[in-house]
Amino acid sequence: xxxxxxxxxxxxxxxxxxxxxxAAANGLGIxxxxxxxxxxxxxxxxxxxARDLAEEFFSQTGxxxxxx
Numbered sequence: 001x002x003x004x005x006x007x008x009x010x011x012x013x014x015x016x017x018x019x020x021x022x023a024a025a026n027g028l029g030i031x032x033x034x035x036x037x038x039x040x041x042x043x044x045x046x047x048x049x050a051r052d053l054a055e056e057f058f059s060q061t062g063x064x065x066x067x068x
Contacts, residue, residue, distance in 0.1 A: 013042050017050035022057045 004011065017038045023031035039047060057063075 013038050014046050014050045014053055017042070017047075018053040018057050021050075021054035022061065022063060025058065025063050 017035055020031045020035035020038060024035055039050070042050060
């Protein structure tokens with residue numbers, strides 16, 4: 001996972017937040033908890049970037065708050 005750096009994947013909290021946001025929008029219950037857990041570890045700038053990336057994911061997939 002990008003949030004923990006396990007199995008050789010570098011830690012990327014911004015990307016982790018965006019993926020958890022997408023999972024939460026698709027109904028994965030634990031995702032909302034994980035999303036907030038990751039958010040607590042980010043700086044203000046990272047948080048803004050994470051929300052922007054999540055919105056990009058939503059617009060690309062048609063899932064989430066930006067879905068038509």
